[in-house]
Amino acid sequence: MAIEESLERKEALVESVKYKVSIENVDGWYGTKRAIKDINLKVREKTVTAFIGPSGCGKTTLIRCLNRMHEMTPGARVDGRIIVDGINIYDKSIDAVIIRRRIGMVFQKPNPFPTMSIFENVAAGLRLNGINNKTIIREIVEESLKNAALWDEVKNELHIPGMSLSGGQQQRLCIARALAMQPEVLLMDEPTSSLDPIGASKIEELVRTLKDSVTIIIVTHNMQQAARVSDFTAFMYLGDMIEYGATNQIFMKPEKELTERYVSGKFV
Amino acid sequence: MARLLDIGLERITNLILDMGHLSEDLVNSALESYEKGTMMRAQIFEGSEKLRFLQIEVTDFATELIARYQPVSKDLRFIQSSMDAAYGFSIFGRYAYDIAEVMETIGPLADCDKSEVSLMAKTAKDMISLSVKSLEKLDKNASQKLYMMDDSVDSIFRKYLKKVLTQTKKRNFQPRCYVSALLILRYLERISDHACYIGDSVHYVVTGDASPRR
Ligand SMILES: Nc1ncnc2c1ncn2[C@@H]1O[C@H](COP(=O)(O)OP(=O)(O)OP(=O)(O)O)[C@@H](O)[C@H]1O
Numbered sequence: 001m002a003i004e005e006s007l008e009r010k011e012a013l014v015e016s017v018k019y020k021v022s023i024e025n026v027d028g029w030y031g032t033k034r035a036i037k038d039i040n041l042k043v044r045e046k047t048v049t050a051f052i053g054p055s056g057c058g059k060t061t062l063i064r065c066l067n068r069m070h071e072m073t074p075g076a077r078v079d080g081r082i083i084v085d086g087i088n089i090y091d092k093s094i095d096a097v098i099i100r101r102r103i104g105m106v107f108q109k110p111n112p113f114p115t116m117s118i119f120e121n122v123a124a125g126l127r128l129n130g131i132n133n134k135t136i137i138r139e140i141v142e143e144s145l146k147n148a149a150l151w152d153e154v155k156n157e158l159h160i161p162g163m164s165l166s167g168g169q170q171q172r173l174c175i176a177r178a179l180a181m182q183p184e185v186l187l188m189d190e191p192t193s194s195l196d197p198i199g200a201s202k203i204e205e206l207v208r209t210l211k212d213s214v215t216i217i218i219v220t221h222n223m224q225q226a227a228r229v230s231d232f233t234a235f236m237y238l239g240d241m242i243e244y245g246a247t248n249q250i251f252m253k254p255e256k257e258l259t260e261r262y263v264s265g266k267f268v
Numbered sequence: 269m270a271r272l273l274d275i276g277l278e279r280i281t282n283l284i285l286d287m288g289h290l291s292e293d294l295v296n297s298a299l300e301s302y303e304k305g306t307m308m309r310a311q312i313f314e315g316s317e318k319l320r321f322l323q324i325e326v327t328d329f330a331t332e333l334i335a336r337y338q339p340v341s342k343d344l345r346f347i348q349s350s351m352d353a354a355y356g357f358s359i360f361g362r363y364a365y366d367i368a369e370v371m372e373t374i375g376p377l378a379d380c381d382k383s384e385v386s387l388m389a390k391t392a393k394d395m396i397s398l399s400v401k402s403l404e405k406l407d408k409n410a411s412q413k414l415y416m417m418d419d420s421v422d423s424i425f426r427k428y429l430k431k432v433l434t435q436t437k438k439r440n441f442q443p444r445c446y447v448s449a450l451l452i453l454r455y456l457e458r459i460s461d462h463a464c465y466i467g468d469s470v471h472y473v474v475t476g477d478a479s480p481r482r
């Protein structure tokens with residue numbers, strides 16, 4: 001009886017798994033160079049998925065395909081389908097600008113808008129989207145800065161330039177800026193690689209907290225970081241998706257020899 | 269280019285293999301002392317203490333490797349299993365001492381029938397040496413062989429226990445020989461279990477899975 005019950009519960013759980021993003025047969029091109037090849041991967045809602053792999057394997061290319069940023073590079077193009085909540089974001093009827101709003105991105109180097117204050121950095125996207133009500137803007141800015149774990153450090157100096165913050169603070173400002181748009185998916189491309197260990201661990205804690213409300217995909221070179229923050233890990237090599245699975249499995253018992261060698265640092 | 273971690277893994281391998289060989293020697297000496305009636309408690313105690321310190325050394329060093337290199341996959345499994353094996357070998361040493369102590373407490377046993385102990389001793393010794401070899405060669409198949417040997421050890425123990433229980437009902441029952449043999453059989457039976465655990469660990473290092481049980 002107990003066993004039957006637990007089986008039923010398990011099945012119910014399996015059925016309730018919701019995939020937020022489905023990547024289907026995706027190729028990413030730079031002119032005639034096929035940088036990522038036939039990628040297939042389903043990302044579960046409200047989880048953290050890490051993309052790992054050696055430099056040049058296509059992590060950035062793939063993550064940039066997910067919010068239609070890849071096509072902004074001259075000569076670049078994407079084949080295949082990327083389904084977010086049942087809709088192919090590459091469908092002809094879809095406006096790329098709206099996609100970029102729903103799917104936020106944080107880059108390797110913090111890039112606050114250089115001439116804007118802390119407040120304005122977070123508010124800018126809202127204004128661009130036609131929100132002008134000052135009270136609403138103030139509320140969203142505060143909430144975003146709180147969610148990015150930056151509020152306490154900056155609440156008394158919201159009007160100083162964003163660029164006057166430390167690197168780690170700037171990165172959290174960029175996260176706040178992305179969160180202000182209330183994205184459903186947050187893409188992070190090596191978000192801690194330019195930060196010191198304390199700044200990096202703040203971002204890691206933040207990622208863990210944010211996944212309660214946002215689906216997160218993070219590119220990282222730091223294997224231990226992937227192990228700490230992600231639920232699922234995808235290993236890429238030379239443009240191919242070699243292995244994708246639960247993070248624990250990828251780090252404790254990878255199926256593919258290539259993955260084993262990469263995660264154990266045996267790559268030449 | 270070798271990884272820094274590999275230097276550490278090599279050292280931990282040497283440590284546990286040393287422990288394995290030492291524990292094997294100790295159990296062999298303890299059994300020999302029982303069979304031949306020679307007193308070896310002091311030497312065996314010394315060896316068993318050495319094993320205990322080596323076990324602490326393995327645990328400390330393994331912890332240091334994990335903290336320093338944050339190993340994953342097979343490397344991490346190997347380090348975990350090294351700690352298990354080190355524990356197993358120090359347990360062998362501990363039981364070797366218990367065996368050696370039997371004579372000290374019960375007295376001379378020259379007149380006792382030692383055939384059952386000899387029979388089980390042979391298998392248990394083979395199991396220890398197989399567990400050491402399985403680690404040395406990272407042989408995932410050893411675990412199944414160890415289970416089979418453990419079955420025969422268990423059955424010898426159960427049979428002897430029954431025999432003792434029948435004997436106790438007899439009027440002229442002489443407990444000395446039976447109690448000593450039963451204790452030693454018990455220690456050997458525990459040793460075989462731990463040899464199986466070492467086999468399991470090796471299976472886990474190699475495959476990432478728990479060894480299938482009998
Ligand atoms: N703008 C570009 N034009 C042409 N080729 C490019 C361009 N950007 C990237 N590439 C190529 O595409 C491949 C994948 O690059 P990508 O930047 O996606 O790798 P990555 O996995 O993010 O590497 P890293 O870890 O170094 O950031 C590489 O071979 C790279 O040289």
Ligand SMILES: [Mg+2]
Pocket residue numbers: 059060061189
């Ligand atoms: Mg990149």
